Amino acid sequence: MKNQKDDIIWSVAVLVPPYKSLAYKEPFYFPTDIWKPGLRVLVPMGRSNTLRPGVLENYAYLTVPGRLKHIHWPLEKDNSITLEFLEMIAELSRRQAVTPSRILASVLPGSMRIVPEKLIFSESGEKISLPNCSCKSQRLDELARSWVKGDLIFPPSRKNIRKIISVAKEPPWSILPNAKLQWKVMDTLWQRGEMDLTSLKKILGPSVKQSIASLQDKGLISVCDKEKSVCIESLPQKQEKIKLSADQEKALSELKPRLQAKTFDVSLLHGITGSGKTMIYIYLARVALEGGRSVIFLAPEIAIAVQLYEQAVQILGEHKVFLHHGLKSPSEKESVFESIRSSEGPLLLVGTRSALFMPVKNIGLLVIDEEHDESFKQDQGFVYQAKEIAHYVAKRDKAMLVLGSATPDIKTYFAAKEDRISLISMNNRVGKSILPEVCFVDLKVDPPKFGPLAGVSESALREVLARGEQAVIMHNRRGYSPVVMCTDCSEVAKCSECQVSLTYHKSRQRLVCHYCGQSLPFSIICSNCQGSEFVPVGDGTEKVEEFFQSNLADTKVLRLDRDSSRNPGRTQEILCDFAQNKAQVLVGTQMLSKGHTFPNATLGIVIDGDLGLGLPDYRSSERIFQLLVQLSGRAGRGDKPGKVFIQTRNPGHYCWKYVAESNYVGFFEQELARRKLFAYPPFIRLGLIRISFPSEWNQKEDFVAIVKNEAISIQRNYGVKIMGPAPAPLSKLRNRDRYHLLIKASDWHQIRKAYSALLPCTDKHRIVRMSLDLDPMNML
Ligand SMILES: [Zn+2]
Ligand SMILES: [Zn+2]
Numbered sequence: 001m002k003n004q005k006d007d008i009i010w011s012v013a014v015l016v017p018p019y020k021s022l023a024y025k026e027p028f029y030f031p032t033d034i035w036k037p038g039l040r041v042l043v044p045m046g047r048s049n050t051l052r053p054g055v056l057e058n059y060a061y062l063t064v065p066g067r068l069k070h071i072h073w074p075l076e077k078d079n080s081i082t083l084e085f086l087e088m089i090a091e092l093s094r095r096q097a098v099t100p101s102r103i104l105a106s107v108l109p110g111s112m113r114i115v116p117e118k119l120i121f122s123e124s125g126e127k128i129s130l131p132n133c134s135c136k137s138q139r140l141d142e143l144a145r146s147w148v149k150g151d152l153i154f155p156p157s158r159k160n161i162r163k164i165i166s167v168a169k170e171p172p173w174s175i176l177p178n179a180k181l182q183w184k185v186m187d188t189l190w191q192r193g194e195m196d197l198t199s200l201k202k203i204l205g206p207s208v209k210q211s212i213a214s215l216q217d218k219g220l221i222s223v224c225d226k227e228k229s230v231c232i233e234s235l236p237q238k239q240e241k242i243k244l245s246a247d248q249e250k251a252l253s254e255l256k257p258r259l260q261a262k263t264f265d266v267s268l269l270h271g272i273t274g275s276g277k278t279m280i281y282i283y284l285a286r287v288a289l290e291g292g293r294s295v296i297f298l299a300p301e302i303a304i305a306v307q308l309y310e311q312a313v314q315i316l317g318e319h320k321v322f323l324h325h326g327l328k329s330p331s332e333k334e335s336v337f338e339s340i341r342s343s344e345g346p347l348l349l350v351g352t353r354s355a356l357f358m359p360v361k362n363i364g365l366l367v368i369d370e371e372h373d374e375s376f377k378q379d380q381g382f383v384y385q386a387k388e389i390a391h392y393v394a395k396r397d398k399a400m401l402v403l404g405s406a407t408p409d410i411k412t413y414f415a416a417k418e419d420r421i422s423l424i425s426m427n428n429r430v431g432k433s434i435l436p437e438v439c440f441v442d443l444k445v446d447p448p449k450f451g452p453l454a455g456v457s458e459s460a461l462r463e464v465l466a467r468g469e470q471a472v473i474m475h476n477r478r479g480y481s482p483v484v485m486c487t488d489c490s491e492v493a494k495c496s497e498c499q500v501s502l503t504y505h506k507s508r509q510r511l512v513c514h515y516c517g518q519s520l521p522f523s524i525i526c527s528n529c530q531g532s533e534f535v536p537v538g539d540g541t542e543k544v545e546e547f548f549q550s551n552l553a554d555t556k557v558l559r560l561d562r563d564s565s566r567n568p569g570r571t572q573e574i575l576c577d578f579a580q581n582k583a584q585v586l587v588g589t590q591m592l593s594k595g596h597t598f599p600n601a602t603l604g605i606v607i608d609g610d611l612g613l614g615l616p617d618y619r620s621s622e623r624i625f626q627l628l629v630q631l632s633g634r635a636g637r638g639d640k641p642g643k644v645f646i647q648t649r650n651p652g653h654y655c656w657k658y659v660a661e662s663n664y665v666g667f668f669e670q671e672l673a674r675r676k677l678f679a680y681p682p683f684i685r686l687g688l689i690r691i692s693f694p695s696e697w698n699q700k701e702d703f704v705a706i707v708k709n710e711a712i713s714i715q716r717n718y719g720v721k722i723m724g725p726a727p728a729p730l731s732k733l734r735n736r737d738r739y740h741l742l743i744k745a746s747d748w749h750q751i752r753k754a755y756s757a758l759l760p761c762t763d764k765h766r767i768v769r770m771s772l773d774l775d776p777m778n779m780l
Pocket of ligand 1: 486487490527528529530531
């Protein structure tokens, strides 16, 4: 007689390449009732039956022809992944056209994807190796019985004792030019932040150990033996006034009853910078928590998440409050995951976008602060838009979703105007502070004379410093100079793999490609004339900082950009120092515009307001508008009025008058008319297909021609509009040629269908990568 059990076939999402769902039988040596959807398991893969981690999805009674491998061992007794979580992953998989395996592999904490080597008898403490697939069946039976009884378990996860290496000293570094490997180590660490020894060896080879030792001797790097947990200092907080403003009272009175109705509801909280949106979030959170439901706050970046967390703890201290962000160590991430999973009552979780993948149950309120921010979209690896996931979760749990911003995404505001979501506006700042006065400085009339500053900006800066107040100066370009030019033939130094100009970083004496990260010594030979002299051209934040530091007597200047905040926690330190008045001038990139509060900063200067206007992206005006209004919002947040100077060579640009008035609605209407005219979102749906292949591939012309033909027939058959394939604006990256196809359609489904129809083109060419980005944020 056939054994019924043999016919239960599970679909297992494997958490390693090829990131697919594979079929496995239930093993004969375990009772059938231990297998449940969401359970993490080990399955054999490949000829050598190497054990890999996977997650059980669902099962069917099937008779499968041929031999099918069986699941080898469960990784846990109770499933740490709930059915709800699995269902969300499945939904995301349908929407984003990626496999559940790939999503799970990118959202589960790393320690949940580890294959343990040992089992341990709980009674005696005796350790044995995890049996492999060729183990005798009698032995497997025996061990499985002990497992089911709870006598045999996996040893508690070792605290990952790894050697973590990080940069210990800011550049310049005293390394001989010919110590190439040492340079590579420093560059790699600088690029990626801290790393463990194993990964560093993987990238740079085993001989890297020696270089590490000598760098350590010089004090340039530090090697820690254990997993370092980053301690993030919180910004000094002003005691929040308990009394709410009239605007805040009104907003709350509208939102509170809707939250208490426990139905799915989406609201846009459009409040100008400084109008006190945070207090609204916290008051609403209290209502949800007291009603027994959990809350998630998402912030666009770690510094803001930490600040929001501190405020929440201060006011809602009697409730459970968790913080999650990307700088947490793997074991901390797992411990937050585990605490949340096993938590019974309502809780508040504050974090960056990945907090959405924490297993919070029974959600009553989701808040996305600074909802216009691009960081809510992850566009590398598994591509997703946090707002979309939040929308799905809110609908599932009949929760309220609040999107807050002073400069909402055009699409969000459009949805509010069309009554698809509700709109709550707050048009006044809290307390005595008022919006700063914004002036545009025409650089053609008043050219830069004090370094990058025009006369009027210079005098404003000097006045503010004389009064003992602070200034923030934004320049959205990091490094020392964006271009270096050969003095003999004017050739611009370019990255050999991406064909974009290299940026000069003076403190490191390196030329760096900002796209692929490759770096070269500054003393290179001109590829055109063999000349050896290059001059830096143009200003980056590093040069601006240097200029002010050496030309403003008795003034301390700080810099905030990706280079100055490589080390985890450094951003927070810089912000703290500035907030505590330890420096008078803060120079930085767009990182300055992100929701920080500097009470004593009364002046904002934008060195080049035109940067980014000419980008090949339909959203470039929207981005500039948001950036400048947000930056202006940083000035005059305390009791003193603020002033903002924006320097431009383009004084007639239509954006400026709305920026000057901080007039979001006016900008929205103008921008919407433009989008309608040229058929861009929100009037249509947009999908971007990215294709890349090695630059030296000899069949590339033929391949592009095939894609082109296919695109024409898809356009004809599917009722979508396809533009391309055309070389991407960044046409070469890391030695791969890049092509784009832009799809315009009336719904997402059509775009997905068109993409699926195009995918078979790549079947015969494994070197081609093709991916779909729905509603792309980054068009390069
Ligand atoms: Zn030259
Ligand atoms: Zn490059």
